[in-house]
Amino acid sequence: MSSGPIHSVVIVGGGQAAVEAAVTLRKKSFAGEVTLLCAEPCPPYQRPPLSKQLLAGKIEPVAIALRATAFFERQEITLHLGSRATHIDRVRKTVHTQDGERLPYDRLLIATGATVRRLDLAGAQLEGVHYLRRLEDCLALRSQLQDGARLVIIGGGYIGMEVAATARGLGCEVTVLEMAPRIMARQVAPEISALFEVQHRAQGVVVRCAAQVEKLIGRRHIEAVQVDGETLATDILVVGVGVLPEVGWLDGSGLSRADGIEVDACCRSVDEAVYAAGDVALQARGNGIALRVESVQNANFQGRTAALAILDEPPPAEEVPWFWSNQYDLRLQIAGFPGPADRSVARYYDSGMAVFFLDAADRMSAVQCVSRPRDFMLGKKLIARAQRVDPQHLSDANYPLQELLQ
Numbered sequence: 436m437s438s439g440p441i442h443s444v445v446i447v448g449g450g451q452a453a454v455e456a457a458v459t460l461r462k463k464s465f466a467g468e469v470t471l472l473c474a475e476p477c478p479p480y481q482r483p484p485l486s487k488q489l490l491a492g493k494i495e496p497v498a499i500a501l502r503a504t505a506f507f508e509r510q511e512i513t514l515h516l517g518s519r520a521t522h523i524d525r526v527r528k529t530v531h532t533q534d535g536e537r538l539p540y541d542r543l544l545i546a547t548g549a550t551v552r553r554l555d556l557a558g559a560q561l562e563g564v565h566y567l568r569r570l571e572d573c574l575a576l577r578s579q580l581q582d583g584a585r586l587v588i589i590g591g592g593y594i595g596m597e598v599a600a601t602a603r604g605l606g607c608e609v610t611v612l613e614m615a616p617r618i619m620a621r622q623v624a625p626e627i628s629a630l631f632e633v634q635h636r637a638q639g640v641v642v643r644c645a646a647q648v649e650k651l652i653g654r655r656h657i658e659a660v661q662v663d664g665e666t667l668a669t670d671i672l673v674v675g676v677g678v679l680p681e682v683g684w685l686d687g688s689g690l691s692r693a694d695g696i697e698v699d700a701c702c703r704s705v706d707e708a709v710y711a712a713g714d715v716a717l718q719a720r721g722n723g724i725a726l727r728v729e730s731v732q733n734a735n736f737q738g739r740t741a742a743l744a745i746l747d748e749p750p751p752a753e754e755v756p757w758f759w760s761n762q763y764d765l766r767l768q769i770a771g772f773p774g775p776a777d778r779s780v781a782r783y784y785d786s787g788m789a790v791f792f793l794d795a796a797d798r799m800s801a802v803q804c805v806s807r808p809r810d811f812m813l814g815k816k817l818i819a820r821a822q823r824v825d826p827q828h829l830s831d832a833n834y835p836l837q838e839l840l841q
């Protein structure tokens with residue numbers, strides 16, 4: 436469906452989804468204006484290395500660019516960097532920026548991602564309290580991660596645990612404080628949490644679950660954390676307690692809710708000239724539940740989907756959603772979304788493991804693997820085929836999983 440001819444597409448956001456959409460528009464020979472508006476001052480970059488290789492100092496910022504600057508010039512994709520959108524006029528079809536600019540659009544893609552959830556505790560404003568979302572956050576934290584420095588991390592999700600692994604590698608003394616009874620509880624099965632916890636402890640990280648952080652203590656700079664009535668001295672504090680969709684600037688536009696921008700399967704919002712993709716987009720999945728998905732694969736897929744829909748082209752081939760996390764030499768790979776009533780089947784190896792999720796008809800809905808890339812690939816195929824599998828075969832590490840694909 437279209438709402439008039441398309442001469443210009445404005446994309447608000449400069450991350451994975453935004454760039455993928457711009458690239459797709461040009462790949463499909465869209466000859467109109469493509470303008471990308473990004474609040475950050477630097478050219479678009481990948482975020483995953485911010486808690487991994489870049490934080491570890493193994494690579495420099497230039498290595499994480501999504502595309503070379505010359506690419507955007509060649510493709511005539513206009514970058515407005517350091518330019519924050521403040522609101523949309525849907526009637527006049529213009530985006531307004533904090534510098535007073537007004538950018539007209541025929542189609543608008545919102546790909547503003549997410550912003551960190553901030554701590555609401557006494558002492559949260561102290562120096563030395565870090566969050567990790569942007570390149571500048573990573574570089575500020577990296578400069579503090581010296582050998583022997585004491586680091587407390589609040590939040591044992593995948594970002595907190597990746598920072599723990601990286602900081603341990605740099606010789607920091609690391610403590611993780613997690614409110615839930617286990618680490619990465621939102622993302623993985625208990626068996627996988629347990630495997631990662633064992634590895635973190637073996638590497639010397641102190642992991643405290645079911646921990647209640649009460650306040651942060653210090654004069655100007657963080658000095659300690661009060662947790663469960665105990666005072667824990669620290670030099671650095673990292674907060675990794677999740678993110679919120681970046682929708683504040685859309686208040687009153689009728690496009691967003693607190694939990695994201697609702698879009699259809701084509702990434703189209705309630706306004707047929709406005710699309711959303713990536714961490715900010717709330718989309719119904721196969722099981723009908725609307726979800727925001729925070730992953731590179733999702734941002735790329737939705738960016739591509741939105742660009743194709745803008746051009747009235749058929750959508751991309753369906754993909755099984757997937758995600759990864761690296762901690763030490765453990766590689767976590769996840770695909771699919773387990774349903775609330777699905778059961779899990781674990782498969783253990785001497786090194787690594789896999790957990791498969793099956794629905795009531797024994798069809799695979801999700802797979803979570805640790806350092807088992809082959810099981811991950813096979814699991815993804817089984818999810819795509821919605822094929823029934825015998826749970827006993829899955830749990831038997833000697834049964835060749837490729838047999839299930841026959």
Ligand SMILES: Cc1cc2nc3c(=O)[nH]c(=O)nc-3n(C[C@H](O)[C@H](O)[C@H](O)COP(=O)(O)OP(=O)(O)OC[C@H]3O[C@@H](n4cnc5c(N)ncnc54)[C@H](O)[C@@H]3O)c2cc1C
Pocket residue numbers: 447448449450451452453472473474475481482483484485486518519520521546547548549567568569594681684712713714715728729730731732734757758759760761
């Ligand atoms: C430290 C870290 C590690 C991660 N590791 C992994 C991983 O291992 N695997 C994985 O799959 N995913 C990982 N992710 C998640 C993944 O990076 C995100 O899901 C993905 O980047 C989302 O892309 P996006 O384009 O939706 O948003 P973003 O990448 O957040 O980009 C949004 C951009 O929009 C800009 N913006 C926001 N508001 C405005 C505005 N009003 N005007 C203009 N610009 C605006 C922002 O400044 C930002 O540059 C990680 C994320 C982080 C932070």
